[in-house]
Ligand code: SF4
């Protein structure tokens with residue numbers, strides 16, 4: 077969005093948000109950085125490549141013909157076509173420093189190594205279970 081386009085706009089964003097108005101929920105969706113990326117496999121001319129450093133999918137702007145095969149192939153709805161250029165829109169992690177993470181006012185999204193993120197999740201689960209056990213003990 078801002079990083080690539082120098083303007084804000086949902087139509088050109090590489091991150092997407094589902095809004096569930098009745099519940100007041102906004103749910104962000106991001107590229108899963110698939111190891112065997114269906115979008116790359118689907119491209120008939122090899123315009124998409126893995127960034128070996130970040131794992132992101134990189135678009136060869138000069139090669140892309142806007143056929144939308146990558147859009148159809150992405151199981152998570154994270155590929156789109158640019159409304160003006162007609163070329164593929166896929167998150168490239170802003171080169172390894174995602175602007176969306178820096179701009180998120182509530183810290184709802186993070187950019188971190190998968191192993192560290194999984195460990196942090198496990199730690200949170202253990203801490204929650206510990207707290208629940210303490211609370212249950214206090215009630216008795
Ligand atoms: S839109 Fe571009 S990147 Fe996507 S499959 Fe077609 S040529 Fe490849």
Ligand code: SF4
Pocket residue numbers: 106107108109110113114115116133149150151152153154155166
């Ligand atoms: S755009 Fe879709 S298919 Fe491609 S790496 Fe991201 S989540 Fe996977």
